[in-house]
Amino acid sequence: xxxxxxxxxxxxxxxxxxxxxxxxxxxxxxxxxxxxxxxxxxxxxxxxxxxxxxxxxxxxxxxxxxxxxxxxxxxxxxxxxxxxxxxxxxxxxxxxxxxxxxxxxxxxxxxxxxxxxxxxxxxxxxxxxxxxxxxxxxxxxxxxxxxxxxxxxxxxxxxxxxxxxxxxxxxxxxxxxxxxxxxxxxxxxxxxxxxxxxxxxxxxxxxxxxxxxxxxxxxxxxxxxxxxxxxxxxxxxxxxxxxxxxxxxxxxxxxxxxxxxxxxxxxxxxxxxxxxxxxxxxxxxxxxxxxxxxxxxxxxxxxxxxxxxxxxxxxxxxxxxxxxxxxxxxxxxxxxxxxxxxxxxxxxxxxxxxxxxxxxxxxxxxxxxxxxxxxxxxxxxxxxxxxxxxxxxxxxxxxxxxxxxxxxxxxxxxxxxxxxxxxxxxxxxxxxxxxxxxxxxxxxxxxxxxxxxxxxxxxxxxxxxxxxxxxxxxxxxxxxxxxxxxxxxxxxxxxxxxxxxxxxxxxxxxxxxxxxxxxxxxxxxxxxxxxxxxxxxxxxxxxxxxxxxxxxxxxxxxxxxxxxxxxxxxxxxxxxxxxxxxxxxxxxxxxxxxxxxxxxxxxxxxxxxxxxxxxxxxxxxxxxxxxxxxxxxxxxxxxxxxxxxxxxxxxxxxxxxxxxxxxxxxxxxxxxxxxxxxxxxx
Numbered sequence: 006x007x008x009x010x011x012x013x014x015x016x017x018x019x020x021x022x023x024x025x026x027x028x029x030x031x032x033x034x035x036x037x038x039x040x041x042x043x044x045x046x047x048x049x050x051x052x053x054x055x056x057x058x059x060x061x062x063x064x065x066x067x068x069x070x071x072x073x074x075x076x077x078x079x080x081x082x083x084x085x086x087x088x089x090x091x092x093x094x095x096x097x098x099x100x101x102x103x104x105x106x107x108x109x110x111x112x113x114x115x116x117x118x119x120x121x122x123x124x125x126x127x128x129x130x131x132x133x134x135x136x137x138x139x140x141x142x143x144x145x146x147x148x149x150x151x152x153x154x155x156x157x158x159x160x161x162x163x164x165x166x167x168x169x170x171x172x173x174x175x176x177x178x179x180x181x182x183x184x185x186x187x188x189x190x191x192x193x194x195x196x197x198x199x200x201x202x203x204x205x206x207x208x209x210x211x212x213x214x215x216x217x218x219x220x221x222x223x224x225x226x227x228x229x230x231x232x233x234x235x236x237x238x239x240x241x242x243x244x245x246x247x248x249x250x251x252x253x254x255x256x257x258x259x260x261x262x263x264x265x266x267x268x269x270x271x272x273x274x275x276x277x278x279x280x281x282x283x284x285x286x287x288x289x290x291x292x293x294x295x296x297x298x299x300x301x302x303x304x305x306x307x308x309x310x311x312x313x314x315x316x317x318x319x320x321x322x323x324x325x326x327x328x329x330x331x332x333x334x335x336x337x338x339x340x341x342x343x344x345x346x347x348x349x350x351x352x353x354x355x356x357x358x359x360x361x362x363x364x365x366x367x368x369x370x371x372x373x374x375x376x377x378x379x380x381x382x383x384x385x386x387x388x389x390x391x392x393x394x395x396x397x398x399x400x401x402x403x404x405x406x407x408x409x410x411x412x413x414x415x416x417x418x419x420x421x422x423x424x425x426x427x428x429x430x431x432x433x434x435x436x437x438x439x440x441x442x443x444x445x446x447x448x449x450x451x452x453x454x455x456x457x458x459x460x461x462x463x464x465x466x467x468x469x470x471x472x473x474x475x476x477x478x479x480x481x482x483x484x485x486x487x488x489x490x491x492x493x494x495x496x497x498x499x500x501x502x503x504x505x506x507x508x509x510x511x512x513x514x515x516x517x518x519x520x521x522x523x524x525x526x527x528x529x530x531x532x533x534x535x536x537x538x539x540x541x542x543x544x545x546x547x548x549x550x551x552x553x554x555x556x557x558x559x560x561x562x563x564x565x566x567x568x569x570x571x572x573x574x575x576x577x578x579x580x581x582x583x584x585x586x587x588x589x590x591x592x593x594x595x596x597x598x599x600x601x602x603x604x605x606x607x608x609x610x611x612x613x614x615x616x617x618x619x620x621x622x623x624x625x626x627x628x629x630x631x632x633x634x635x636x637x638x639x640x641x642x643x644x645x646x647x648x649x650x651x652x653x654x655x656x657x658x659x660x661x662x663x664x665x666x667x668x669x670x671x672x673x674x675x676x677x678x679x680x681x682x683x684x685x686x687x
Contacts, residue, residue, distance in 0.1 A: 123464055132461045139472055146476065186519070189339070193523065196335060200530055203324065207541055214548050221555060228559070232566055239573050246580050248650070253583070303560060307553070314549050318542070325538045332534070336527050343520045350513050357506050361499065368495045375488045382481045389474050399463050406456055417449050648672055662687045
């Protein structure tokens with residue numbers, strides 16, 4: 006039988022999707038009652054889903070229901086039934102299309118869920134709710150982790166700023182210490198410059214004293230040159246006197262003749278002696294006055310030198326005492342500052358060593374914690390591996406349950422086919438078939454519900470375990486990273502502290518070396534000051550002693566020179582007096598016409614005498630003419646010797662030339678014109 010021949014109830018068929026169009030009301034005439042046809046179960050096609058199976062079961066139940074007495078009246082109206090059947094078929098086609106569309110949307114949603122989530126279908130609302138809650142929880146955990154990491158970053162930045170501040174303060178303190186050392190070095194250099202200035206001043210004073218000594222030595226040299234010139238003059242005078250003495254030796258032959266005249270001249274000599282005694286007493290008084298003045302001058306010079314020496318010694322003692330006190334104060338200040346710096350540096354080194362020990366202890370503790378955390382991480386990884394193996398086993402069990410579910414579905418379809426075949430048989434009743442179908446459907450639906458519940462519980466446990474272990478693993482990894490960062494920062498800080506300690510040790514060594522050099526320089530300066538004091542005192546003493554000795558020698562030389570000059574003056578005066586007396590006697594005893602006066606007239610004799618007397622009176626060193634001798638050769642020799650002496654005097658002494666020109670004019674018989682020309686030239 007076809008489905009169009011089966012009677013339909015008046016009530017509307019309830020489908021899973023409600024149709025919006027209202028069912029049309031058909032009013033048919035009352036036909037004659039006909040016997041109801043035998044109900045035959047339609048052949049149900051293979052169900053595609055549980056909803057289609059439910060629709061087919063409902064249709065079969067509706068078909069198996071016995072018709073009511075009122076319906077038998079409508080069976081006769083075939084046209085009305087066909088129209089109603091067409092309407093029902095149209096509604097069924099609409100319901101089937103909407104059901105297919107919904108089924109396609111459900112399949113697409115299930116595919117998306119299978120692709121993006123561990124869920125299989127959208128019908129499992131509890132698993133979907135758990136998955137969404139898990140995602141929300143993960144997002145909240147990630148937000149908390151981000152906030153915690155931001156807080157850690159803020160604390161890390163604060164620590165970095167603190168480290169920068171400490172580094173800045175340390176660099177500022179180091180620069181201040183360097184500036185302080187530079188200032189101390191500049192002060193030491195200034196002190197050295199001041200000491201060098203004092204040394205240069207002492208050198209300048211020494212050079213001034215040396216210049217004074219050189220000046221005195223120059224004066225001594227000049228006085229020596231003057232004395233030498235006087236000595237040369239004296240030697241020349243002595244040579245002239247020797248010549249005069251030689252001439253006097255010749256005149257001693259005539260001494261016997263002159264003795265009588267000498268007796269007569271004794272009275273004159275006595276008078277002259279008295280005059281000489283008076284002159285000698287006068288000269289002695291003058292000499293005593295000169296000696297007293299010289300002694301006063303020497304005493305004044307000695308007192309002046311003593312005063313200058315005392316003032317120089319006092320000034321030098323004051324300068325040395327001031328320099329010594331200044332150097333001692335500088336040494337004490339440098340020593341105290343060095344001791345303070347050394348104590349500060351030792352305290353800082355001890356504090357750095359304590360921090361270094363604490364950092365090493367922290368590093369060891371962090372290393373122990375890191376090892377413990379690594380052990381925990383390894384145990385967690387092993388546990389995660391075991392959970393993954395359990396998860397794979399559960400997945401295998403899930404696959405087995407799905408395969409069983411497929412097999413059960415196949416069994417259900419086969420049972421339905423058998424039921425359909427049995428329902429077609431006339432012996433089976435509709436109630437038994439419906440009951441069997443309902444029982445089998447209820448049984449298998451309960452099994453499917455249990456399997457789905459088990460599957461959802463297993464998936465939920467799997468997702469929870471995965472989320473929990475992923476969270477634990479993430480926490481362990483984060484803690485491991487934090488421990489690594491802390492260990493790295495601890496090692497870096499330790500390296501920095503070690504570098505700072507090494508730098509401070511180097512600075513301490515440099516400062517100790519500078520202090521040692523400063524002590525050495527202070528000792529050298531003290532030694533130099535002591536040596537300068539000794540040298541200056543010795544130089545001043547030697548200079549003063551040398552000056553005193555030089556002055557004493559000069560005084561002695563002046564005294565000896567005065568005595569020599571006085572003795573030579575006396576001898577020269579005596580010899581000159583003797584020469585004058587002998588010349589006067591010779592002129593008195595001389596006959597006119599003898600020697601070079603023979604060619605002159607008798608009237609020229611007094612002129613020659615006056616000229617000779619004038620020449621002898623103008624210069625004490627002019628030689629007197631030789632006494633005449635009876636033979637002619639002796640007179641010529643005397644004239645030549647006299648001429649030679651006159652020419653020597655003329656050439657040596659310019660101031661005597663006007664007088665000697667007259668003598669030469671007489672000796673060489675110049676004309677008056679020649680004498681005037683020579684006088685004009687001279």
